[in-house]
Each structure stands twice: as structure tokens, then as C-alpha cells.
Amino acid sequence: MNEAAGVPVHILQTTPLLPIADALLKDRFTVHRLWEQEDAARYLEEIGPGIRGIATTHQFGAVNRILDQLPNARIISSFGVGYEHIDAEDAARRGIVVTNTPDVLDDDVADLALALTLATLRQIPQADRHVRSGRWLSGPYPLTPTLRGRTVGILGMGRIGKAIARRFEGFGVDIAYHARHRQDGLGYAYHDSAVALAAASDLLVVIVPGGAATRHLVDMQVLNALGPQGVLINVARGSVMDEAALVEALEEGRILAAGLDVYQDEPNVPARLLAMDQLVLLPHVGSATVHTRNAMARLVADNLLSWFGGKGPLTPVPESRAVLEGMTHSNLIK
Known part of the structure; x- marks a missing residue:
């Protein structure tokens, strides 16, 4: 009825x-x-x-x-x-x-964040293309960056941020975070700003809510703090990222690579991002199981x-x- x-x-x-x-x-x-x-x-x-x-x-x-x-x-x-x-x-x-x-959706988004991190660092889609194109016949795939020795910074420590952190614990890496407030009972280093977290990290995973309060939270200042060997992973919202700054940072080598599941104008992805090979790009599938x-x-x-x-x-x-x-x-x- x-x-x-x-x-x-x-x-x-x-x-x-x-x-x-x-x-x-x-x-x-x-x-x-x-x-x-x-x-x-x-x-x-x-x-x-x-x-x-x-x-x-x-x-x-x-x-x-x-x-x-x-x-x-x-x-x-x-x-x-x-x-x-x-x-x-x-x-x-x-x-x-x-x-x-x-x-x-916490577990599937956290799983995806970890998968995207490994795919970006170890260049898994690029290596797949290397095999499919026949280039392996001419020589091995180049050596890649690694998760070893990196400090993982998690920007946002809500339910999903905590689930992501738990997964990274299993890889034996140091973990740090920034959130609106320091959280009691977390054994991770706390930083009082996104810039400070990026400066202390080699890998920055973004998992803050969208909206006006976080718009372009990850800007050029954050990317510069992350540094030329830094890697950005965004499984939050496209609005959190200053996309123009990210394009510039990648093209100029201010950061090493990025893995993105979200964009400012989905499903439209800037052509300059599509043209770069140091990126892994997903079609907003964090919870898509x-x-x-x-x-x-x-x-x-x-x-x-x-x-x-x-x-x-x-x-x-x-x-x-x-x-x-x-x-x-x-x-x-x-």
C-alpha cells in the first residue's frame, strides 16, 4: 500500500x-x-x-x-x-x-584510495599499456616510484579518513593528518593546516567534504609544500582541488604524480590532464561497487x-x- x-x-x-x-x-x-x-x-x-x-x-x-x-x-x-x-x-x-x-560506503572508498595510490606510484595503468602496445618486446618497463619510505598525509580524518589510515598502517608507513580539530586517541602526527601536512608528507590523500568551506583547499601553496617527489591522491570532491594549480604543478614538475577520482566539472576532464602520463585518472568510482x-x-x-x-x-x-x-x-x- x-x-x-x-x-x-x-x-x-x-x-x-x-x-x-x-x-x-x-x-x-x-x-x-x-x-x-x-x-x-x-x-x-x-x-x-x-x-x-x-x-x-x-x-x-x-x-x-x-x-x-x-x-x-x-x-x-x-x-x-x-x-x-x-x-x-x-x-x-x-x-x-x-x-x-x-x-x-567507507570501506569501498578506502579500498579505492589505497588501490589508486598503488596504481599511481607503481604506474600500473601505464605498465599495462606497455604490455598491450608491444613495447615490452623492445625492453622492460622503467623503474617506478614506491610507497616505501614515504610519509602518508591524510587531509581529512572522518570515517573514511580513518578507514584509509588503517589500511596504510599495514604497509608500515608513517601516517600524519590534518582535520578541523586534533582527535584524541589517534596515534598519528597532527598538523594544524593543509600546508603543514603537505610539507610533512610525501603522499597526500585528500578525503575532506566538498562545499564552500573546502573549495580549493588544495592550492598551489599546498602543492609546493608537497614538493617535487610528492604524490597527490584525491578521492574527495573535485571542488577541493584548485585544478588549474594542479595542472601547472604537474607540468612544471612541482609534484611528481597524481591519482584522481574526482574533478571540478565532471565528467569533463581538462585536456591538459588527459595529456599527462604521470596521472592515473578514474571516473569517480570511489563507492561504485x-x-x-x-x-x-x-x-x-x-x-x-x-x-x-x-x-x-x-x-x-x-x-x-x-x-x-x-x-x-x-x-x-x-
Whole structure:
């Protein structure tokens, strides 16, 4: 039945989700699929007042631009751990809770960060091309850099940052980090800025959230501090990186190499990056496994099911605390 608590609940789905989420939402709610509408603006005018929840992804972009047309929406359930496409503070002022999908993607993103690091240092894609092109017949592949003897700096020490650090521990390397605050109980060296961390590191792994607060956090000053033998790995957001500075640093030999999973204008990658062979470039696949993406999609649906079941959100973002304070079981879904 398309009911929750005995009352029909209308959900706006802005973009496609995986079948597991589609099935859960369809089973419990009346779902309005915005991307299928020829005239989305007119459609929102018609159904907007009846919408009480939103399921969305970063592909839709800024959800807040349509909230004026959804006056009775009370929850935005977003696919992904990053939610910079949502102004969560504005949503809170409107009385709307925002949820994301943390934890379930930590391991796969951390695995990918480690894999990208090794692929970049040992030049695995380049060596593969060496074999496929027949160049091995003319001589061995050149010697490569290594992880041995490097200090790994982790820029960002949230859940995923910690998972990345645990994986690097197994390689016997020194680990350092920078985060907004020093964290008790971590046995890693703390540095009070991104520049200081880069100066102390030979390998910099970027895993901070996106958004205005971290835009171009990794700039030329950070890259210069990393140095000519330094390697950059970005599995965070493209906005965190000053991409023009990175291109210049790589072309001028200010850093040695980079492994990138994210870009400023995805899926458009600058031609100058594509032309460089000291890079490993991935198409934003940090969490892109069947297991993890299904878990993320399920959590999008489960947040909505829990909310409209009167149990509150499962994974609210910090900005939503003010909305939740003082709410009782009886008014959670109003």
C-alpha cells in the first residue's frame, strides 16, 4: 500500500535510484518521478503542495531551488555521504531534515584510495599499456616510484579518513593528518593546516567534504609544500582541488604524480590532464561497487521509511539537529 501511518504519503524522486530503492519507495509511498516529466516546473506547481518527502542525488544539483514549491516537505533523503548540493542550513530554517548515506560506503572508498595510490606510484595503468602496445618486446618497463619510505598525509580524518589510515598502517608507513580539530586517541602526527601536512608528507590523500568551506583547499601553496617527489591522491570532491594549480604543478614538475577520482566539472576532464602520463585518472568510482551502491540506495529509502514510520531519521546531517530538537514521536512525521 502507498501509505505510512494510515495516511497516503507523496514522495518526490528527483533522479533515478537503484532498483532496490525504487521497489522500497514504490511499496510504501506514492512516488512522483520528476526526471520523467517534460515540463518539470509545471509539474511541481501541480503536485508540490502534496509532497512530504524528497529522494535525491547530487546529479540533480541544488535541491533548495525547488523547496518554495514544496511547502509541506519535511525530509530530504540524499544518496551519498557528501551533501554539498543541499543547503542544509536553509533546509533547517524551513523545518526540513536532511539525511545522507554515511558509513555504508567507507570501506569501498578506502579500498579505492589505497588501490589508486598503488596504481599511481607503481604506474600500473601505464605498465599495462606497455604490455598491450608491444613495447615490452623492445625492453622492460622503467623503474617506478614506491610507497616505501614515504610519509602518508591524510587531509581529512572522518570515517573514511580513518578507514584509509588503517589500511596504510599495514604497509608500515608513517601516517600524519590534518582535520578541523586534533582527535584524541589517534596515534598519528597532527598538523594544524593543509600546508603543514603537505610539507610533512610525501603522499597526500585528500578525503575532506566538498562545499564552500573546502573549495580549493588544495592550492598551489599546498602543492609546493608537497614538493617535487610528492604524490597527490584525491578521492574527495573535485571542488577541493584548485585544478588549474594542479595542472601547472604537474607540468612544471612541482609534484611528481597524481591519482584522481574526482574533478571540478565532471565528467569533463581538462585536456591538459588527459595529456599527462604521470596521472592515473578514474571516473569517480570511489563507492561504485554493486554491494555499496545498493546499501546506499537502501539507506535513502530507509531514512524515508523510518521518518514516516514515526521513528525519526536514521542518518541526519549535523545541520538538522536544530530541527530534531524538541520533536516528539507524535509530531515527527507532521
